Amino acid sequence: MSPRTAAGVDPTVPAPVVELVGLAAYTELAEFGLLAARSVDAPDLATRQALADGADRALARQRALFALVSADDGVVPGVVGATVMAPFEDALADFDARTDTDDWAEGLLKGVVGHGVAQDFCRILAGGLDGSSGRAVRKVLERPAPGPEAGADAGADAEAIWLLARMAAADEVLASRLALWGRRVVGEALGVVTALLGRRPQLVVLAAEAATRLGAELPAGRDTASSDTEVAVRSWLVARLTGEHTRRMDRMRLAA
């Protein structure tokens, strides 16, 4: 946990916190983009506004994340964001290319499923963080996205989930198509998680710590450098993420 001296980042914040905040902030920017894009081509004004409000809450959570690691030294606010998100730039390029769709409802579900997996992943990893900064990260990630109005105290994708559930309930053919599409998207999203674990050893350390705290049985010694441990951690993570995905699809009345 060596201190960092990267631009805009508080050097007393432990490196795993900076790492996880960067990943979580990047996923909020991605969620902003997915919701905003579906707002722009929404079928009516109310939907357009609802998805814009959701996109807005993704950025509000992103700001709360940046505040956790920002050096209070008068740097331009954008600097800390660019620093912590840089390792994850293009992390979703493959995912985006493989789940490209012109269909509005599929695009919306892509946001709900893909971002859902990403957020669950970040929340699980946060369980592996120590100390007060770990608690602070968990607090931001576990509470609903902050909204400027009382009624907006919900996740960024609250409106999207509600819209998809309503559309699926009204159209059985669409519901079947979305269920299939959801399976494809979750597969690609789990692929992103696996690729990230391969590229960023610090995330494997956090996942192993989180798994142990949650009582998962990992190979003895918890030597995260061993490939046995990495495989076990990955399997544990994929199982948990898949479970959360199933619950999310259930809430939209879509078969997982």
Place this chain on the structure above:
Amino acid sequence: MSPRTAAGVDPTVPAPVVELVGLAAYTELAEFGLLAARSVDAPDLATRQALADGADRALARQRALFALVSADDGVVPGVVGATVMAPFEDALADFDARTDTDDWAEGLLKGVVGHGVAQDFCRILAGGLDGSSGRAVRKVLERPAPGPEAGADAGADAEAIWLLARMAAADEVLASRLALWGRRVVGEALGVVTALLGRRPQLVVLAAEAATRLGAELPAGRDTASSDTEVAVRSWLVARLTGEHTRRMDRMRLAA
């Protein structure tokens, strides 16, 4: 100035205030969409974040506008927005179709120029409002868009203007193309203003009042029902909006 009883709207707010707030809020939602769309396909992470932050400030101003007319009676926040924006739904559909572009820089300039005209239009009309609610509307429209951070205390398109100025300074051919494109977009935007004045007599009344207060010479009697007055008001407005557009293009070092 008969009171309204529309859903979510404070019935004591004068009708012209409700009208102008609806128009201004709708233009902020449009600005959100234009900036967010260019964020999604931005060439790099810093640009993507900068334009997302601008889009976010457009929605922050929209919320400030809704607060001016909202009945404090526990209605869902979205209701007042849907009510006041409804008359302007599709007001920009023609504009969007006529200024469709696949070019990233042109899309960005469309946002700056189109939204610039729309905001100037709203600000000018606010000059025709009476009383304390008129002052409150002017205060929201005249101050920079509210930003959550100190450094973000700028218009929603601050980053877009800066990016375009930098791109134009680095590439003479692009600068010429953007200058031409800006002329086309401003022409279409002025067409939207003219169409709105034709459809919404209350906006003509506000414009005539604003023009008179600013010392414009209109046909005697200021009978806004007369077509002479309407023509004079329209010419005065177009001249002012064109002047503001020229200043905006100058700031980006683009020929107006």
